[in-house]
Amino acid sequence: xxxxxxxxxxxxxxxxxxxxxxxxxxxxxxxxxxxxxxxxxxxxxxxxxxxxxxxxxxxxxxxxxxxxxxxxxxxxxxxxxxxxxxxxxxxxxxxxxxxxxxxxxxxxxxxxxxxxxxxxxxxxxxxxxxxxxxxxxxxxxxxxxxxxxxxxxxxxxxxxxxxxxxxxxxxxxxxxxxxxxxxxxxxxxxxxxxxxxxxxxxxxxxxxxxxxxxxxxxxxxxxxxxxxxxxxxxxxxxxxxxxxxxxxxxxxxxxxxxxxxxxxxxxxxxxxxxxxxxxxxxxxxxxxxxxxxxxxxxxxxxxxxxxxxxxxxxxxxxxxxxxxxxxxxxxxxxxxxxxx
Ligand code: KG4
Numbered sequence: 001x002x003x004x005x006x007x008x009x010x011x012x013x014x015x016x017x018x019x020x021x022x023x024x025x026x027x028x029x030x031x032x033x034x035x036x037x038x039x040x041x042x043x044x045x046x047x048x049x050x051x052x053x054x055x056x057x058x059x060x061x062x063x064x065x066x067x068x069x070x071x072x073x074x075x076x077x078x079x080x081x082x083x084x085x086x087x088x089x090x091x092x093x094x095x096x097x098x099x100x101x102x103x104x105x106x107x108x109x110x111x112x113x114x115x116x117x118x119x120x121x122x123x124x125x126x127x128x129x130x131x132x133x134x135x136x137x138x139x140x141x142x143x144x145x146x147x148x149x150x151x152x153x154x155x156x157x158x159x160x161x162x163x164x165x166x167x168x169x170x171x172x173x174x175x176x177x178x179x180x181x182x183x184x185x186x187x188x189x190x191x192x193x194x195x196x197x198x199x200x201x202x203x204x205x206x207x208x209x210x211x212x213x214x215x216x217x218x219x220x221x222x223x224x225x226x227x228x229x230x231x232x233x234x235x236x237x238x239x240x241x242x243x244x245x246x247x248x249x250x251x252x253x254x255x256x257x258x259x260x261x262x263x264x265x266x267x268x269x270x271x272x273x274x275x276x277x278x279x280x281x282x283x284x285x286x287x288x289x290x291x292x293x294x295x296x297x298x299x300x301x302x303x304x305x306x307x308x309x310x311x312x313x314x315x316x317x318x319x320x321x322x323x324x325x326x327x328x329x330x331x332x333x334x335x336x337x338x339x340x
Contacts, residue, residue, distance in 0.1 A: 003074040003321065006098075007314025008059065010091030011083025011111045012142070013042045015054035018310035019066035019073075020318060023122045026066035028304065028311040031058050040182045041172070048086030055094050062310070073104055077317020080108035080327070081334035082143065088333035096329055107317040108327040112337065114312035115139055115274035116148055116156065118305040121315045131270040131299045138259050140283070141275030142168035142183075144337070145212045145255070147262045153319035159262050160210025167251055168277045170214040174221050174247060178236060188244045189280050195245030197282075200224070202250040210258050210265075217250055252282045256290060263296065272299040279306040 002021040009016040013036055018028040031054040036042045063070060078095035081088055099106040116137045119130055131150075136159075139146045145162040165173070168185055175184025180191070203220035205213040225243070228235040236243070263269065273287055284300055291298035305312055 003318065004068055004072055005107075005314045005318050005321065006059070006062070006073050006076045007109075007310035007312075007317055008055075008076065008078040008091045008095050009111070009114070009308055009310040009313045010051045010055065010087050011079045011081070012087060012308060013047045013050070014308040015051050015058050016308060016310035016313075017055075017059040017062035018314045019062055019068050020121070020311070020314045023120060023315060023318060025121050025123050025311050025314075026068065027062045028309055029058050029062040029065065030309055037182060040176050042084070044084045044086055047084055048090060051087050051090035055090055059094070059098075070098070070102055073102060075105045075107055075317065075321050077107040077109050077314050077320070079111045079114065079313050080331070081111065082337045083111055083333075083335060085333060085335040088335065092333045100329070105321070106327040106329070107320045107325060108331060109313045109316045109320065110337075111308075111313070112139060112144060112146075113156065114316045115141065116150055116272075117153060117316045117319070118274050118301045118312040119272055119299050120153070121305060121311045129299065131272050131297070133270075134266075134268055135270035135272055135299075136259070136262055136266065136268050138255060138271075138273045138278070138287075139275050140167050140255065140273065140277035142166060142172065142277075144275065145214065147210050147259060149262075149266060149268070153316075154323055159266075160212065160258055162212040162214060163207065164213050164215040165218060167212070167214055167255060168275070170218050170251060171277065174218055177222055178225060178240065178243070180240070180244075185277055185280060188248055189282070191241050192245040192248045192282065195241030195243070197245040197249035199239075199242040200246035202247060204250060204254055210262050212254065212258060214251070214254070217247075217254065221247055248280070248282050252280075252286050255283065256286055260290065260294070263294065269294070269296045270299070271296045272301070274301060274306070276307045279303055
């Protein structure tokens with residue numbers, strides 16, 4: 001009999017539930033929270049309230065689309081952190097209550113591990129193509145930028161990470177700064193498609209090893225826009241596509257300088273990306289291009305598994321379940337990765 005796992009994700013501003021049978025996805029429901037748009041960023045208090053409203057209908061819908069009754073579930077996997085504490089509390093408390101009611105095990109999942117394992121979600125009628133171990137994952141989201149060496153589904157080594165902002169934060173904050181809207185990543189990506197990536201230059205950091213820094217490039221863009229607008233108030237409007245394309249290229253160059261270095265240092269050629277920024281078209285194109293140039297095997301997660309979703313939490317939970325891991329009822333959510 002297959003192990004049927006319900007996954008629950010509520011770390012930020014998406015309430016999501018998914019059902020997998022062994023590794024095959026049966027359903028993946030995501031309720032995004034439009035309420036944050038007018039604030040130009042996620043408002044934690046509003047996110048928790050929206051999760052509280054969404055969690056029951058989202059889980060019911062995931063079970064119904066999967067054709068699975070609650071009593072057929074083997075275990076419940078949920079995001080314990082990192083993320084917004086109020087948001088995590090909703091998913092954690094819901095999972096505990098449901099696990100208790102059904103008398104089934106709870107599996108706590110590190111959200112980032114979910115992103116790194118997203119390529120292992122199998123789908124009916126989709127050929128299986130998964131990286132072999134060890135592989136490298138460029139984990140890029142709104143909260144993290146890391147190069148992770150994945151030795152097995154449960155054995156991860158962080159080879160490098162940002163010392164300040166995450167790359168998604170750089171996209172979002174710079175979009176806000178340019179008055180383009182929120183979330184910035186998809187907006188900049190869309191505008192960049194019609195721009196010249198070589199037109200403008202922005203400062204790149206000089207950080208030793210495999211660590212990243214994105215605060216300097218953010219400041220570089222801020223001063224650039226400020227100085228140009230002082231000379232011509234319409235500069236932004238006239239040049240936004242070229243600015244976005246050039247800024248995006250700078251971020252992608254920074255990401256790949258270190259990712260290529262990590263591949264050289266480890267000798268690994270199985271390469272993946274994960275996290276919200278892995279939806280970026282220039283990041284995806286660059287991975288394919290570098291792969292062809294360097295003889296890497298590259299694995300691109302499907303778009304629906306790049307941003308926050310419960311399918312990746314269910315698959316990570318499945319591996320922990322097979323490893324015999326269970327979460328005690330008195331365990332609490334954790335907001336920071338360092339607390340894991
Ligand atoms: O992984 P995610 O959904 O949430 C966490 O941060 O955990 O990532 C959200 C981030 C945001 O910063 C958003 O702007 C970025 O992913 N993002 C993108 C694109 N789509 C989403 N960044 C660049 N290009 C995109 N197409």
